[in-house]
Amino acid sequence: MSENNYEINNRMEQIRQQFIDAGVSDLFGTKKEVNSLPDLLNADETVLYATSGFVDKGTVLVVVTNQRLVFINKGLIYGTDFKEIPFKHINAGSYSKGMVLAKISVTNGANVTVIDNVNKSNAPVFVQKLKYAISQKEEEQTHVVVENSSNDGSVNNLRNLKQLLDDEVITQEDFDAKKKQILGI
Incomplete structure (x- = not known):
């Protein structure tokens, strides 16, 4: 064979x-x-x-x-x-x-x-x-998008995350968590 x-x-x-x-x-x-x-x-x-x-x-x-x-x-x-x-x-x-x-x-x-x-x-x-x-x-x-975007750490990344939220690709909870991470809150 x-x-x-x-x-x-x-x-x-x-x-x-x-x-x-x-x-x-x-x-x-x-x-x-x-x-x-x-x-x-x-x-x-x-x-x-x-x-x-x-x-x-x-x-x-x-x-x-x-x-x-x-x-x-x-x-x-x-x-x-x-x-x-x-x-x-x-x-x-x-x-x-x-x-x-x-x-x-x-x-x-x-x-x-x-x-x-x-x-x-x-x-x-x-x-x-x-x-x-x-x-x-x-x-x-969503997990891949959020993880990849969290590695950048820039404010531009926050804009990208907001767009993902507006497009309903990520949830409000995901957005809030990554926003805090990016802003160091």
């Missing part, structure tokens, strides 16, 4: 274990999409949840990772449709349950992506995991 095949197989095993750890249960009709994940996900990317559904009349695998939301649809004959939405562009995630199946809606800017025919029990878990991943990413970025 070549080294590249070994790496792909190893990565596939990691992804399968992440599916198990996340409680992923319904991936109806997405075996080819699941098998393409080692090529599509970054080496440091972790699957938090996944489900199958229909988007624009095609069966897709929808994956929430620790970095982004990914849609994969491998065609019957050729090609792969791959779409990603970075968390910073997602405004909302919601679901509605029908008699048998559910629908998930993901809003990013003026666009709403609707995932139809989702397993009814998967929809709320998917939306919860998506919101969790977004909040974790925002928290991580």
Whole structure:
């Protein structure tokens, strides 16, 4: 077995274990999409949840990772449709349950992506995991921004922090703490 095949197989095993750890249960009709994940996900990317559904009349695998939301649809004959939405562009995630199946809606800017025919029990878990991943990413970025800005110690840095507060990237508490640190209060 070549080294590249070994790496792909190893990565596939990691992804399968992440599916198990996340409680992923319904991936109806997405075996080819699941098998393409080692090529599509970054080496440091972790699957938090996944489900199958229909988007624009095609069966897709929808994956929430620790970095982004990914849609994969491998065609019957050729090609792969791959779409990603970075968390910073997602405004909302919601679901509605029908008699048998559910629908998930993901809003990013003026666009709403609707995932139809989702397993009814998967929809709320998917939306919860998506919101969790977004909040974790925002928290991580805020921490990095605040830490990086605190190393400067200049008054210009205070202006930058104020802008971050105004843009709602950091909280008032973060701003107040760093302001005291910068001013030496």
